[in-house]
Amino acid sequence: MxxxxxxxxxxRIGWLLAKGPGLGIGRLTGIGRRLRIGRxxxxxxxxxxxxxxxxxxxxRSHYVSKAETDGRIYHTFxxxxxxxxxxxxxxxxITYKEHREGRATLNFTCHSSSSDGVDSxxxxxxxxxxxxxxxxxxLEPEKRGWKHRxxxxxxxxxxxxxxxxxxxxxxxxxxxxxxxxxxxKRSAWRSYAPVGYRIxxxxxxxxxx
Amino acid sequence: xxxxxxxxxxxAALLGTGCVKSPVAGFAYTDIKDGMAVTGNAGSSKVGxxxxxxxxxxxxxxxxxxxxxxxxxxxxxxxxxxxxxxSYVGVYTIYTIIVYGD
Numbered sequence: 001m002x003x004x005x006x007x008x009x010x011x012r013i014g015w016l017l018a019k020g021p022g023l024g025i026g027r028l029t030g031i032g033r034r035l036r037i038g039r040x041x042x043x044x045x046x047x048x049x050x051x052x053x054x055x056x057x058x059x060r061s062h063y064v065s066k067a068e069t070d071g072r073i074y075h076t077f078x079x080x081x082x083x084x085x086x087x088x089x090x091x092x093x094i095t096y097k098e099h100r101e102g103r104a105t106l107n108f109t110c111h112s113s114s115s116d117g118v119d120s121x122x123x124x125x126x127x128x129x130x131x132x133x134x135x136x137x138x139l140e141p142e143k144r145g146w147k148h149r150x151x152x153x154x155x156x157x158x159x160x161x162x163x164x165x166x167x168x169x170x171x172x173x174x175x176x177x178x179x180x181x182x183x184x185k186r187s188a189w190r191s192y193a194p195v196g197y198r199i200x201x202x203x204x205x206x207x208x209x
Numbered sequence: 210x211x212x213x214x215x216x217x218x219x220x221a222a223l224l225g226t227g228c229v230k231s232p233v234a235g236f237a238y239t240d241i242k243d244g245m246a247v248t249g250n251a252g253s254s255k256v257g258x259x260x261x262x263x264x265x266x267x268x269x270x271x272x273x274x275x276x277x278x279x280x281x282x283x284x285x286x287x288x289x290x291x292x293x294x295x296s297y298v299g300v301y302t303i304y305t306i307i308v309y310g311d
Binding site for chain 2: 093
């Protein structure tokens with residue numbers, strides 16, 4: 001609901017900016033003309049932003065699914081919800097296939113100045129803990145440091161509990177036994193957690209039928 | 210200045226719709242999914258994505274190759290490939306490749 005109100009506000013501001021004084025004047029001075037163009041650009045940007053907010057509430061744009069002979073496969077698009085003050089962002093996506101003993105695969109990308117690999121990971125949200133050893137997908141050099149990509153298996157039944165917008169989740173990567181804690185980006189989490197919850201609730205209900 | 214901006218905007222919009230591979234594309238707004246390729250490999254348990262983003266038809270960045278998408282999920286046997294495009298008046302365009310496989 002909060003996002004809907006913000007969207008409405010964005011659209012209203014965009015409309016007011018476009019409609020504001022100066023637009024009705026037939027002959028505009030140079031400054032007036034520039035102001036008008038500026039307003040129109042601002043209105044356009046706000047409208048595009050508002051539209052993307054509206055579309056963001058639709059979970060269909062956050063995942064894909066395909067029916068296959070041995071069950072439906074679901075995949076959530078990569079999302080960046082966690083950050084580390086030194087290492088930067090952590091981006092993850094989740095794949096779930098039905099009838100595979102309720103296991104899901106979480107792939108994540110992180111960055112580091114070192115090529116040392118991650119041993120294990122721990123995603124914590126309230127009382128829900130998703131943890132386990134990771135398997136490296138690839139390591140590649142970047143302008144500064146390294147880009148790491150890992151995968152790990154988890155119990156999919158915990159995912160609805162994980163995506164709880166009231167919580168302040170945290171991710172810890174263990175590199176050579178040393179923990180690296182990633183804090184959640186609060187606004188991103190508040191926007192995405194309900195989406196994640198609805199996706200895995202839908203999967204749970206669909207599989208039960 | 211005004212004419213230049215209007216021209217740039219129209220050019221961006223045309224470019225934005227022009228880059229869509231689907232036979233159907235919207236001038237003002239596009240949100241489409243389509244198939245790209247199918248192989249003879251059986252089934253898939255992994256999904257990988259890769260994307261490029263375009264801004265105002267002037268700047269486009271990213272790597273939406275099938276190889277990159279497959280590598281993101283550790284896929285070595287590709288089952289099929291889809292893509293999706295979202296475009297807002299050509300000002301902001303996202304092109305995503307989705308690879309299914311094992």
